Amino acid sequence: MPVTPSPSPPGTPSSAGELLDAILAQKSELFRGSREILRDSYVPARLPHREQQIRAVAEVLAAALRGTVPSNLLIYGKIGTGKTAVVAQVRQDIQRRADAAESLTFISVNCGNMDTAYSLLQTIGNTFAKSEADRIPTGWSLDRVQSAMARLLDAKGGIVVLVLDEIDRLVARSGDNVLYTLSQLNTQLDTARLAIVGISNDLKFTNHLDARVRSRLNEEKILFPPYDAVQLQDILRDRAREAFKEGVTDPGVIERCAAYAALENGDARRALALLRLAAEMAERDHAKRITPDHVVKAKNRLEQDIIVDCCRTLPPHCKVLLYAILQSYERRRNGVLTGEVYDGYRRLAERLGLQPLHARSISNYVSELESLGLIRATIVSRGRGGRTREIIVDVPISETMPALEEDPLLAPVGRPKPRGQMLLTNFDNPGRTGPF
Ligand SMILES: Nc1ncnc2c1ncn2[C@@H]1O[C@H](COP(=O)(O)OP(=O)(O)OP(=O)(O)O)[C@@H](O)[C@H]1O
Numbered sequence: 001m002p003v004t005p006s007p008s009p010p011g012t013p014s015s016a017g018e019l020l021d022a023i024l025a026q027k028s029e030l031f032r033g034s035r036e037i038l039r040d041s042y043v044p045a046r047l048p049h050r051e052q053q054i055r056a057v058a059e060v061l062a063a064a065l066r067g068t069v070p071s072n073l074l075i076y077g078k079i080g081t082g083k084t085a086v087v088a089q090v091r092q093d094i095q096r097r098a099d100a101a102e103s104l105t106f107i108s109v110n111c112g113n114m115d116t117a118y119s120l121l122q123t124i125g126n127t128f129a130k131s132e133a134d135r136i137p138t139g140w141s142l143d144r145v146q147s148a149m150a151r152l153l154d155a156k157g158g159i160v161v162l163v164l165d166e167i168d169r170l171v172a173r174s175g176d177n178v179l180y181t182l183s184q185l186n187t188q189l190d191t192a193r194l195a196i197v198g199i200s201n202d203l204k205f206t207n208h209l210d211a212r213v214r215s216r217l218n219e220e221k222i223l224f225p226p227y228d229a230v231q232l233q234d235i236l237r238d239r240a241r242e243a244f245k246e247g248v249t250d251p252g253v254i255e256r257c258a259a260y261a262a263l264e265n266g267d268a269r270r271a272l273a274l275l276r277l278a279a280e281m282a283e284r285d286h287a288k289r290i291t292p293d294h295v296v297k298a299k300n301r302l303e304q305d306i307i308v309d310c311c312r313t314l315p316p317h318c319k320v321l322l323y324a325i326l327q328s329y330e331r332r333r334n335g336v337l338t339g340e341v342y343d344g345y346r347r348l349a350e351r352l353g354l355q356p357l358h359a360r361s362i363s364n365y366v367s368e369l370e371s372l373g374l375i376r377a378t379i380v381s382r383g384r385g386g387r388t389r390e391i392i393v394d395v396p397i398s399e400t401m402p403a404l405e406e407d408p409l410l411a412p413v414g415r416p417k418p419r420g421q422m423l424l425t426n427f428d429n430p431g432r433t434g435p436f
């Protein structure tokens with residue numbers, strides 16, 4: 001006999017789709033409108049405390065509006081200091097000057113997303129392709145891509161401003177040959193002229209460049225200093241005014257977000273993330289206002305997320321080492337000596353079918369994990385046995401182990417999570433959850 005579902009009270013969503021619609025339609029007590037305003041991708045109309053940098057970037061690029069090629073420009077500054085946002089804003093302002101649009105093309109590439117020099121040149125060239133037949137396909141030689149790209153630029157002509165965001169990652173990945181090619185492209189072009197704007201948060205990245213490339217790219221240089229706590233407060237107040245309903249942030253909320261982020265290198269991205277998460281924490285508590293306590297919760301949560309993300313990106317042997325350390329630490333709930341760590345690592349590596357690295361490399365990885373703040377190693381004296389290092393884990397084991405187990409390399413040692421079985425807290429070992 002078919003089972004008839006019991007009737008729902010009127011107005012109750014009856015399908016997952018309707019439930020989602022109902023959630024989306026719920027009016028937020030805190031947010032005025034879109035939450036996107038607190039996200040990284042949102043470019044605010046005003047960028048407080050970057051007036052000087054905006055003027056400096058605009059002065060260099062304004063040459064394009066006068067029909068002359070701007071100098072190449074390098075922009076440096078630590079993370080979250082507004083480099084990308086400032087360049088995006090100046091770009092918008094220049095492009096709004098309509099008569100420039102025809103003879104001026106901006107191309108912005110995030111080099112963090114480019115695997116190879118090939119894909120960079122292909123992306124630049126294809127910006128100008130008018131038809132499918134014009135496009136540069138994959139599989140050509142690098143020389144051929146380079147000349148096809150130059151032809152496409154010349155076919156359009158005019159001034160091309162190429163913004164290479166995270167340029168240091170391009171150099172780290174594929175060397176400086178491609179920058180050599182691009183920085184001397186004007187000698188090969190007939191009707192087009194190229195200016196390069198490089199953005200980097202590695203202040204020393206030009207040290208690794210060929211001297212000719214360095215001097216060509218460095219025609220103009222602008223440094224973005226980190227924000228201090230007071231400047232971060234101004235940035236947050238602007239955004240909070242746009243994002244939240246009036247009066248929902250308690251006194252101390254903005255100040256606390258700014259103070260935490262100022263300690264973290266004056267990173268505006270971090271300050272905004274804290275404010276966004278604090279609002280989400282408040283919503284989860286069904287609170288009508290965001291309080292300083294929500295900021296503290298947000299900070300703890302953000303730190304955990306950062307730690308777990310950081311563990312995910314470690315090189316394979318370093319992951320195995322960290323996993324072995326976590327296993328020993330979980331068993332002992334106490335400091336682990338380096339000798340035990342190395343034995344644990346070797347056993348685990350062999351179980352996973354890996355050739356264990358030598359003690360020297362492992363010792364380097366221990367230092368790396370320490371500098372990332374994932375573990376702490378202190379020297380302990382063992383009487384006549386000499387001195388050794390004792391390792392203490394500084395990450396939440398219950399979240400870090402599953403994050404490491406996501407790597408197929410470590411999946412075989414991860415605790416199985418049978419389908420349909422509930423994850424229960426292990427009360428003998430509260431740091432860990434898993435099926436028992
Ligand atoms: N002066 C400012 N006013 C308002 N928002 C800002 C300001 N500076 C930065 N932001 C915001 O902070 C976030 C980070 O800024 P941005 O992406 O420009 O930093 P960045 O210097 O490019 O960092 P990274 O080196 O990590 O790429 C963005 O959401 C941006 O809108």
Ligand SMILES: [Mg+2]
Pocket residue numbers: 083084085165
């Ligand atoms: Mg950036």
